Amino acid sequence: MSLLKPRGTYHHGNLQAALIAAATQMVRANGAEHLSLRAVAAEVGVSPSAAYHYYPDKDSLISGVGQELFERLADLQEAALSQFPGKSAKAARARFRALGRAYFDWASSEANLFRLMFGGFCSIDFAEAQIKRQESRAWNLLCSCLDDLQASGDIKKTIRPYGEILSWSTVHGATALIVEGHLPAASFESVLDGLELSLGIGK
Amino acid sequence: MSLLKPRGTYHHGNLQAALIAAATQMVRANGAEHLSLRAVAAEVGVSPSAAYHYYPDKDSLISGVGQELFERLADLQEAALSQFPGKSAKAARARFRALGRAYFDWASSEANLFRLMFGGFCSIDFAEAQIKRQESRAWNLLCSCLDDLQASGDIKKTIRPYGEILSWSTVHGATALIVEGHLPAASFESVLDGLELSLGIGK
DNA sequence: CTCCAAATCTGAACGATGTGCAGATTATTC
DNA sequence: GAATAATCTGCACATCGTTCAGATTTGGAG
Numbered sequence: 017m018s019l020l021k022p023r024g025t026y027h028h029g030n031l032q033a034a035l036i037a038a039a040t041q042m043v044r045a046n047g048a049e050h051l052s053l054r055a056v057a058a059e060v061g062v063s064p065s066a067a068y069h070y071y072p073d074k075d076s077l078i079s080g081v082g083q084e085l086f087e088r089l090a091d092l093q094e095a096a097l098s099q100f101p102g103k104s105a106k107a108a109r110a111r112f113r114a115l116g117r118a119y120f121d122w123a124s125s126e127a128n129l130f131r132l133m134f135g136g137f138c139s140i141d142f143a144e145a146q147i148k149r150q151e152s153r154a155w156n157l158l159c160s161c162l163d164d165l166q167a168s169g170d171i172k173k174t175i176r177p178y179g180e181i182l183s184w185s186t187v188h189g190a191t192a193l194i195v196e197g198h199l200p201a202a203s204f205e206s207v208l209d210g211l212e213l214s215l216g217i218g219k
Numbered sequence: 220m221s222l223l224k225p226r227g228t229y230h231h232g233n234l235q236a237a238l239i240a241a242a243t244q245m246v247r248a249n250g251a252e253h254l255s256l257r258a259v260a261a262e263v264g265v266s267p268s269a270a271y272h273y274y275p276d277k278d279s280l281i282s283g284v285g286q287e288l289f290e291r292l293a294d295l296q297e298a299a300l301s302q303f304p305g306k307s308a309k310a311a312r313a314r315f316r317a318l319g320r321a322y323f324d325w326a327s328s329e330a331n332l333f334r335l336m337f338g339g340f341c342s343i344d345f346a347e348a349q350i351k352r353q354e355s356r357a358w359n360l361l362c363s364c365l366d367d368l369q370a371s372g373d374i375k376k377t378i379r380p381y382g383e384i385l386s387w388s389t390v391h392g393a394t395a396l397i398v399e400g401h402l403p404a405a406s407f408e409s410v411l412d413g414l415e416l417s418l419g420i421g422k
Numbered sequence: 423c424t425c426c427a428a429a430t431c432t433g434a435a436c437g438a439t440g441t442g443c444a445g446a447t448t449a450t451t452c
Numbered sequence: 453g454a455a456t457a458a459t460c461t462g463c464a465c466a467t468c469g470t471t472c473a474g475a476t477t478t479g480g481a482g
Protein backbone atom coordinates (compact mmCIF):
# COMPACT_ATOMS: atom_id res chain seq x y z
CA MET A 17 0.00 0.00 0.00
CA SER A 18 1.53 3.25 -1.13
CA LEU A 19 1.94 6.32 0.99
CA LEU A 20 0.28 8.57 -1.54
CA LYS A 21 -3.43 8.32 -1.96
CA PRO A 22 -4.28 6.98 -5.46
CA ARG A 23 -5.45 9.87 -7.61
CA GLY A 24 -9.15 10.09 -8.19
CA THR A 25 -10.07 8.03 -5.17
CA TYR A 26 -11.77 9.37 -2.08
CA HIS A 27 -10.62 6.90 0.52
CA HIS A 28 -6.94 6.43 1.10
CA GLY A 29 -7.05 2.84 2.17
CA ASN A 30 -4.26 2.98 4.69
CA LEU A 31 -4.25 6.47 6.06
CA GLN A 32 -3.20 5.87 9.64
CA ALA A 33 -0.10 3.89 8.72
CA ALA A 34 0.73 6.31 5.92
CA LEU A 35 0.46 9.27 8.28
CA ILE A 36 2.85 7.66 10.74
CA ALA A 37 5.28 6.75 7.99
CA ALA A 38 5.28 10.21 6.46
CA ALA A 39 5.50 11.91 9.83
CA THR A 40 8.42 9.69 10.79
CA GLN A 41 10.35 10.64 7.69
CA MET A 42 9.66 14.31 8.21
CA VAL A 43 10.71 14.23 11.85
CA ARG A 44 13.81 12.33 10.85
CA ALA A 45 14.69 15.09 8.44
CA ASN A 46 13.62 18.23 10.29
CA GLY A 47 13.03 17.37 13.93
CA ALA A 48 9.79 16.93 15.78
CA GLU A 49 9.58 20.61 16.68
CA HIS A 50 9.24 21.52 13.00
CA LEU A 51 6.72 18.86 12.05
CA SER A 52 3.69 20.28 10.27
CA LEU A 53 0.46 18.35 10.30
CA ARG A 54 -0.54 20.02 7.06
CA ALA A 55 2.70 18.99 5.42
CA VAL A 56 2.22 15.40 6.51
CA ALA A 57 -1.30 15.38 5.11
CA ALA A 58 -0.10 16.90 1.85
CA GLU A 59 2.70 14.35 1.56
CA VAL A 60 0.16 11.58 1.90
CA GLY A 61 -2.22 13.24 -0.56
CA VAL A 62 -4.99 13.99 1.87
CA SER A 63 -6.63 17.05 3.37
CA PRO A 64 -5.35 18.23 6.76
CA SER A 65 -8.61 17.44 8.49
CA ALA A 66 -8.42 13.80 7.50
CA ALA A 67 -5.74 13.18 10.07
CA TYR A 68 -8.12 14.16 12.84
CA HIS A 69 -10.07 11.00 12.25
CA TYR A 70 -7.16 8.99 13.63
CA TYR A 71 -5.48 11.40 16.01
CA PRO A 72 -7.21 14.00 18.15
CA ASP A 73 -4.38 16.45 17.60
CA LYS A 74 -0.86 16.88 16.33
CA ASP A 75 0.75 15.80 19.58
CA SER A 76 -1.04 12.49 19.39
CA LEU A 77 0.31 11.93 15.90
CA ILE A 78 3.79 12.53 17.25
CA SER A 79 3.13 10.14 20.08
CA GLY A 80 2.06 7.59 17.51
CA VAL A 81 5.40 7.99 15.80
CA GLY A 82 7.16 7.58 19.13
CA GLN A 83 5.23 4.44 19.82
CA GLU A 84 6.61 2.80 16.71
CA LEU A 85 10.11 4.04 17.40
CA PHE A 86 10.26 2.40 20.79
CA GLU A 87 9.38 -0.85 19.10
CA ARG A 88 12.08 -0.31 16.52
CA LEU A 89 14.67 0.38 19.21
CA ALA A 90 13.78 -2.80 21.10
CA ASP A 91 14.12 -4.72 17.84
CA LEU A 92 17.51 -3.19 17.34
CA GLN A 93 18.68 -4.23 20.76
CA GLU A 94 17.41 -7.73 20.18
CA ALA A 95 19.40 -7.88 16.97
CA ALA A 96 22.48 -6.59 18.76
CA LEU A 97 22.23 -9.32 21.38
CA SER A 98 21.76 -12.08 18.85
CA GLN A 99 25.02 -11.11 17.20
CA PHE A 100 26.97 -12.71 20.04
CA PRO A 101 25.28 -15.96 21.01
CA GLY A 102 26.71 -18.46 23.44
CA LYS A 103 27.15 -18.94 27.16
CA SER A 104 30.79 -17.98 27.48
CA ALA A 105 31.77 -15.04 29.64
CA LYS A 106 33.34 -13.49 26.59
CA ALA A 107 30.10 -13.65 24.63
CA ALA A 108 28.13 -12.24 27.53
CA ARG A 109 30.49 -9.36 27.78
CA ALA A 110 30.28 -8.74 24.04
CA ARG A 111 26.51 -8.70 24.31
CA PHE A 112 26.61 -6.09 27.04
CA ARG A 113 28.79 -3.86 24.98
CA ALA A 114 26.77 -4.42 21.85
CA LEU A 115 23.65 -3.39 23.71
CA GLY A 116 25.14 -0.07 24.70
CA ARG A 117 26.62 0.53 21.30
CA ALA A 118 23.35 -0.21 19.55
CA TYR A 119 21.63 2.35 21.73
CA PHE A 120 24.22 4.96 20.94
CA ASP A 121 24.57 4.17 17.25
CA TRP A 122 20.86 4.38 16.73
CA ALA A 123 20.66 7.67 18.58
CA SER A 124 23.51 9.32 16.76
CA SER A 125 22.43 8.18 13.32
CA GLU A 126 18.84 9.23 14.01
CA ALA A 127 19.25 12.14 16.36
CA ASN A 128 15.86 13.67 15.57
CA LEU A 129 14.04 10.42 16.16
CA PHE A 130 15.92 9.86 19.39
CA ARG A 131 14.93 13.33 20.55
CA LEU A 132 11.32 12.60 19.73
CA MET A 133 11.43 9.48 21.88
CA PHE A 134 13.15 10.91 24.92
CA GLY A 135 12.72 14.66 24.61
CA GLY A 136 9.23 14.95 26.03
CA PHE A 137 7.43 14.96 22.68
CA CYS A 138 5.49 11.78 23.33
CA SER A 139 2.58 12.51 25.60
CA ILE A 140 2.97 9.53 27.86
CA ASP A 141 -0.80 9.47 28.31
CA PHE A 142 -1.60 8.75 24.72
CA ALA A 143 0.71 5.89 23.85
CA GLU A 144 1.56 4.92 27.39
CA ALA A 145 0.57 1.27 27.25
CA GLN A 146 2.38 0.43 24.03
CA ILE A 147 5.47 2.45 24.81
CA LYS A 148 5.79 0.99 28.29
CA ARG A 149 5.47 -2.47 26.80
CA GLN A 150 8.31 -1.95 24.34
CA GLU A 151 10.36 -0.26 26.99
CA SER A 152 10.03 -3.20 29.32
CA ARG A 153 10.90 -5.48 26.43
CA ALA A 154 14.18 -3.61 26.07
CA TRP A 155 14.57 -3.58 29.84
CA ASN A 156 14.24 -7.35 29.93
CA LEU A 157 16.93 -7.72 27.31
CA LEU A 158 19.25 -5.71 29.52
CA CYS A 159 18.28 -7.81 32.54
CA SER A 160 19.00 -11.08 30.80
CA CYS A 161 22.30 -9.70 29.58
CA LEU A 162 23.30 -8.84 33.13
CA ASP A 163 22.04 -12.19 34.37
CA ASP A 164 24.36 -13.89 31.91
CA LEU A 165 27.27 -11.85 33.19
CA GLN A 166 26.33 -12.76 36.72
CA ALA A 167 26.09 -16.44 35.80
CA SER A 168 29.67 -16.42 34.57
CA GLY A 169 30.73 -14.53 37.69
CA ASP A 170 31.70 -11.63 35.50
CA ILE A 171 30.08 -8.81 37.42
CA LYS A 172 30.66 -7.59 40.94
CA LYS A 173 28.12 -9.13 43.28
CA THR A 174 27.42 -6.06 45.39
CA ILE A 175 26.80 -4.00 42.30
CA ARG A 176 24.58 -6.45 40.48
CA PRO A 177 21.34 -5.08 42.00
CA TYR A 178 22.12 -1.70 40.46
CA GLY A 179 23.13 -3.18 37.13
CA GLU A 180 20.12 -2.38 35.00
CA ILE A 181 19.46 1.05 36.38
CA LEU A 182 23.10 2.09 36.29
CA SER A 183 23.70 0.78 32.79
CA TRP A 184 20.64 2.37 31.28
CA SER A 185 21.21 5.69 33.03
CA THR A 186 24.85 5.84 32.05
CA VAL A 187 24.40 4.80 28.45
CA HIS A 188 21.37 7.01 28.00
CA GLY A 189 23.05 9.96 29.67
CA ALA A 190 26.20 9.75 27.61
CA THR A 191 24.15 9.28 24.46
CA ALA A 192 21.92 12.25 25.18
CA LEU A 193 24.81 14.51 26.10
CA ILE A 194 26.70 13.58 22.97
CA VAL A 195 23.71 13.89 20.66
CA GLU A 196 23.02 17.38 22.01
CA GLY A 197 26.60 18.43 21.62
CA HIS A 198 27.59 18.65 25.26
CA LEU A 199 30.18 15.90 24.97
CA PRO A 200 32.36 14.83 22.03
CA ALA A 201 31.22 11.71 20.22
CA ALA A 202 34.50 9.99 20.89
CA SER A 203 33.81 9.88 24.60
CA PHE A 204 31.14 7.24 24.26
CA GLU A 205 33.64 4.41 24.05
CA SER A 206 35.32 5.77 27.15
CA VAL A 207 32.02 5.72 28.94
CA LEU A 208 31.52 2.09 27.97
CA ASP A 209 35.04 1.28 29.15
CA GLY A 210 34.48 3.06 32.43
CA LEU A 211 31.08 1.48 32.93
CA GLU A 212 32.42 -2.04 32.44
CA LEU A 213 35.35 -1.29 34.70
CA SER A 214 33.19 0.15 37.43
CA LEU A 215 30.70 -2.70 37.27
CA GLY A 216 33.55 -5.14 37.47
CA ILE A 217 32.77 -6.63 34.08
CA GLY A 218 35.51 -8.48 32.24
CA LYS A 219 37.57 -8.84 35.41
CA MET B 220 13.63 47.84 36.65
CA SER B 221 10.20 46.41 36.16
CA LEU B 222 9.27 43.84 33.59
CA LEU B 223 6.35 45.83 32.30
CA LYS B 224 7.06 48.88 30.24
CA PRO B 225 5.90 52.04 32.07
CA ARG B 226 2.67 53.20 30.47
CA GLY B 227 2.91 56.16 28.18
CA THR B 228 6.59 55.72 27.50
CA TYR B 229 8.08 54.69 24.21
CA HIS B 230 11.29 53.07 25.34
CA HIS B 231 11.18 50.19 27.74
CA GLY B 232 14.51 50.81 29.35
CA ASN B 233 15.46 47.20 29.97
CA LEU B 234 13.88 45.24 27.20
CA GLN B 235 16.44 42.51 26.65
CA ALA B 236 16.56 41.45 30.28
CA ALA B 237 12.79 41.74 30.59
CA LEU B 238 12.30 39.54 27.53
CA ILE B 239 14.53 36.83 28.96
CA ALA B 240 12.84 37.03 32.35
CA ALA B 241 9.33 36.82 30.90
CA ALA B 242 10.30 34.05 28.48
CA THR B 243 11.88 32.07 31.30
CA GLN B 244 8.71 32.26 33.37
CA MET B 245 6.58 31.21 30.43
CA VAL B 246 8.81 28.30 29.54
CA ARG B 247 8.82 27.29 33.15
CA ALA B 248 5.05 27.17 33.12
CA ASN B 249 4.24 25.82 29.65
CA GLY B 250 7.38 24.33 28.19
CA ALA B 251 9.66 25.72 25.52
CA GLU B 252 7.64 24.10 22.73
CA HIS B 253 4.66 26.29 23.60
CA LEU B 254 6.50 29.55 24.00
CA SER B 255 4.99 32.37 21.97
CA LEU B 256 7.12 35.33 21.06
CA ARG B 257 4.01 37.48 20.84
CA ALA B 258 2.93 36.45 24.32
CA VAL B 259 6.34 37.32 25.70
CA ALA B 260 6.20 40.73 24.08
CA ALA B 261 2.69 41.33 25.38
CA GLU B 262 3.70 40.29 28.88
CA VAL B 263 6.48 42.84 28.78
CA GLY B 264 4.19 45.50 27.33
CA VAL B 265 5.87 45.83 23.99
CA SER B 266 5.03 45.14 20.37
CA PRO B 267 6.12 41.76 18.96
CA SER B 268 8.56 43.37 16.57
CA ALA B 269 10.49 45.00 19.38
CA ALA B 270 12.03 41.68 20.32
CA TYR B 271 13.72 41.45 16.93
CA HIS B 272 15.99 44.26 17.90
CA TYR B 273 17.71 41.95 20.38
CA TYR B 274 17.18 38.49 18.91
CA PRO B 275 17.09 37.62 15.21
CA ASP B 276 14.35 35.05 15.80
CA LYS B 277 12.43 33.12 18.40
CA ASP B 278 15.01 30.34 18.64
CA SER B 279 17.64 32.85 19.60
CA LEU B 280 15.44 34.17 22.38
CA ILE B 281 15.12 30.61 23.66
CA SER B 282 18.86 30.17 23.42
CA GLY B 283 19.22 33.34 25.44
CA VAL B 284 17.07 31.81 28.13
CA GLY B 285 19.17 28.65 28.03
CA GLN B 286 22.31 30.69 28.38
CA GLU B 287 21.14 32.10 31.68
CA LEU B 288 19.91 28.74 32.88
CA PHE B 289 23.31 27.12 32.47
CA GLU B 290 24.72 29.86 34.62
CA ARG B 291 22.04 29.29 37.22
CA LEU B 292 22.75 25.56 37.27
CA ALA B 293 26.46 26.10 37.77
CA ASP B 294 25.65 28.48 40.63
CA LEU B 295 23.45 25.82 42.14
CA GLN B 296 26.21 23.26 42.01
CA GLU B 297 28.60 25.68 43.56
CA ALA B 298 26.16 26.24 46.41
CA ALA B 299 25.74 22.51 46.84
CA LEU B 300 29.47 22.02 47.16
CA SER B 301 29.91 24.80 49.68
CA GLN B 302 27.39 23.12 51.93
CA PHE B 303 29.98 20.54 52.92
CA PRO B 304 33.34 22.23 53.35
CA GLY B 305 36.42 20.54 54.74
CA LYS B 306 39.09 18.14 53.65
CA SER B 307 37.83 14.98 55.33
CA ALA B 308 36.90 11.99 53.20
CA LYS B 309 33.44 12.21 54.65
CA ALA B 310 32.99 15.78 53.50
CA ALA B 311 34.32 14.99 50.05
CA ARG B 312 31.87 12.17 49.72
CA ALA B 313 29.02 14.39 50.90
CA ARG B 314 30.00 16.94 48.27
CA PHE B 315 29.91 14.34 45.53
CA ARG B 316 26.45 13.26 46.52
CA ALA B 317 25.24 16.81 46.94
CA LEU B 318 26.42 17.60 43.43
CA GLY B 319 24.34 14.82 41.95
CA ARG B 320 21.35 15.62 44.06
CA ALA B 321 21.46 19.30 43.17
CA TYR B 322 21.44 18.37 39.49
CA PHE B 323 18.47 16.09 39.96
CA ASP B 324 16.52 18.35 42.31
CA TRP B 325 16.85 21.28 39.98
CA ALA B 326 15.75 19.21 37.02
CA SER B 327 12.73 17.70 38.70
CA SER B 328 11.53 20.93 40.22
CA GLU B 329 12.03 22.76 36.92
CA ALA B 330 11.38 20.07 34.35
CA ASN B 331 10.51 22.50 31.56
CA LEU B 332 13.65 24.53 32.10
CA PHE B 333 15.76 21.40 32.23
CA ARG B 334 14.25 20.26 28.94
CA LEU B 335 15.03 23.61 27.40
CA MET B 336 18.66 23.26 28.40
CA PHE B 337 19.26 19.70 27.29
CA GLY B 338 16.46 18.96 24.87
CA GLY B 339 17.95 20.53 21.79
CA PHE B 340 16.15 23.87 22.10
CA CYS B 341 19.29 25.95 22.49
CA SER B 342 20.90 26.44 19.14
CA ILE B 343 24.46 25.75 20.17
CA ASP B 344 25.61 28.26 17.54
CA PHE B 345 23.96 31.25 19.10
CA ALA B 346 24.94 31.03 22.72
CA GLU B 347 27.77 28.58 22.28
CA ALA B 348 30.51 30.59 23.92
CA GLN B 349 28.61 31.52 27.05
CA ILE B 350 26.98 28.12 27.49
CA LYS B 351 30.23 26.27 27.05
CA ARG B 352 31.81 28.54 29.61
CA GLN B 353 29.19 27.82 32.24
CA GLU B 354 29.27 24.15 31.37
CA SER B 355 33.00 23.96 31.88
CA ARG B 356 32.53 25.84 35.15
CA ALA B 357 30.23 23.06 36.32
CA TRP B 358 32.61 20.49 34.87
CA ASN B 359 35.46 21.92 36.89
CA LEU B 360 33.39 21.70 40.06
CA LEU B 361 32.90 18.01 39.36
CA CYS B 362 36.60 17.59 38.66
CA SER B 363 37.67 19.20 41.91
CA CYS B 364 35.16 17.10 43.77
CA LEU B 365 36.64 13.92 42.32
CA ASP B 366 40.14 15.20 42.97
CA ASP B 367 39.24 15.59 46.63
CA LEU B 368 37.96 12.04 46.73
CA GLN B 369 41.15 10.86 45.09
CA ALA B 370 43.24 12.82 47.59
CA SER B 371 41.64 10.97 50.46
CA GLY B 372 42.09 7.68 48.62
CA ASP B 373 38.36 7.35 48.45
CA ILE B 374 37.93 6.42 44.81
CA LYS B 375 39.23 3.44 42.91
CA LYS B 376 42.44 4.36 41.13
CA THR B 377 41.79 2.57 37.87
CA ILE B 378 38.40 4.21 37.57
CA ARG B 379 39.46 7.73 38.41
CA PRO B 380 40.19 8.70 34.78
CA TYR B 381 36.58 7.96 33.93
CA GLY B 382 35.23 9.74 36.99
CA GLU B 383 33.90 12.93 35.46
CA ILE B 384 32.49 11.43 32.33
CA LEU B 385 30.87 8.52 34.14
CA SER B 386 29.39 10.66 36.87
CA TRP B 387 27.92 13.24 34.57
CA SER B 388 26.56 10.66 32.14
CA THR B 389 25.00 8.59 34.89
CA VAL B 390 23.47 11.46 36.83
CA HIS B 391 22.27 13.18 33.69
CA GLY B 392 20.86 9.97 32.26
CA ALA B 393 18.97 9.02 35.38
CA THR B 394 17.69 12.57 35.71
CA ALA B 395 16.51 12.76 32.13
CA LEU B 396 14.85 9.36 32.23
CA ILE B 397 13.05 10.21 35.46
CA VAL B 398 11.97 13.66 34.32
CA GLU B 399 10.49 12.19 31.15
CA GLY B 400 8.66 9.49 33.05
CA HIS B 401 10.70 6.49 31.93
CA LEU B 402 11.93 5.70 35.42
CA PRO B 403 10.29 6.28 38.82
CA ALA B 404 11.60 9.23 40.76
CA ALA B 405 12.55 7.05 43.68
CA SER B 406 15.20 5.32 41.64
CA PHE B 407 17.49 8.32 41.64
CA GLU B 408 18.84 7.60 45.10
CA SER B 409 19.52 4.04 44.00
CA VAL B 410 21.46 5.35 41.05
CA LEU B 411 23.56 7.51 43.36
CA ASP B 412 24.13 4.52 45.65
CA GLY B 413 25.12 2.36 42.73
CA LEU B 414 27.33 5.02 41.23
CA GLU B 415 29.27 5.52 44.47
CA LEU B 416 29.55 1.80 44.93
CA SER B 417 30.79 1.21 41.41
CA LEU B 418 33.30 4.05 41.59
CA GLY B 419 34.56 2.68 44.87
CA ILE B 420 33.58 5.80 46.77
CA GLY B 421 33.09 5.55 50.51
CA LYS B 422 34.99 2.28 50.71
C1' DC C 423 20.49 75.05 23.16
C1' DT C 424 19.91 72.92 18.62
C1' DC C 425 20.02 69.70 15.31
C1' DC C 426 21.21 65.34 13.41
C1' DA C 427 22.17 60.55 13.61
C1' DA C 428 21.58 56.34 15.99
C1' DA C 429 18.86 53.55 18.84
C1' DT C 430 14.52 51.87 19.94
C1' DC C 431 9.88 50.77 19.28
C1' DT C 432 5.08 50.62 16.62
C1' DG C 433 1.64 49.11 13.13
C1' DA C 434 0.13 46.81 9.54
C1' DA C 435 0.78 43.08 6.67
C1' DC C 436 1.93 38.27 4.80
C1' DG C 437 2.05 33.44 4.68
C1' DA C 438 1.72 29.33 7.36
C1' DT C 439 -0.09 26.67 11.09
C1' DG C 440 -3.44 23.80 14.25
C1' DT C 441 -8.02 22.96 14.67
C1' DG C 442 -13.34 22.86 14.33
C1' DC C 443 -17.48 22.09 11.62
C1' DA C 444 -20.82 21.31 7.99
C1' DG C 445 -21.32 18.46 4.44
C1' DA C 446 -19.68 15.42 0.52
C1' DT C 447 -18.26 10.80 -0.75
C1' DT C 448 -17.60 6.00 -0.21
C1' DA C 449 -18.03 1.53 2.37
C1' DT C 450 -20.81 -1.61 5.00
C1' DT C 451 -24.71 -3.83 6.66
C1' DC C 452 -29.32 -5.43 6.56
C1' DG D 453 -31.14 -1.43 -2.95
C1' DA D 454 -31.65 1.56 1.05
C1' DA D 455 -30.03 3.12 5.48
C1' DT D 456 -26.23 3.71 8.37
C1' DA D 457 -21.49 4.25 9.46
C1' DA D 458 -16.84 5.36 8.13
C1' DT D 459 -13.88 8.53 5.73
C1' DC D 460 -12.53 12.46 3.72
C1' DT D 461 -13.07 17.55 1.80
C1' DG D 462 -13.58 22.65 1.98
C1' DC D 463 -13.87 26.50 4.30
C1' DA D 464 -13.22 29.28 8.22
C1' DC D 465 -10.96 31.17 12.32
C1' DA D 466 -7.58 32.53 15.51
C1' DT D 467 -2.81 32.54 16.28
C1' DC D 468 1.83 32.48 15.16
C1' DG D 469 6.74 34.04 13.41
C1' DT D 470 8.56 37.38 10.68
C1' DT D 471 9.25 41.56 7.67
C1' DC D 472 9.38 46.37 6.78
C1' DA D 473 8.39 51.16 6.51
C1' DG D 474 8.04 54.68 9.54
C1' DA D 475 7.22 56.86 14.28
C1' DT D 476 9.40 58.15 18.62
C1' DT D 477 13.02 58.93 21.69
C1' DT D 478 17.87 59.37 23.12
C1' DG D 479 22.55 61.06 23.01
C1' DG D 480 26.22 63.56 21.28
C1' DA D 481 28.41 67.19 18.28
C1' DG D 482 28.43 71.82 16.93
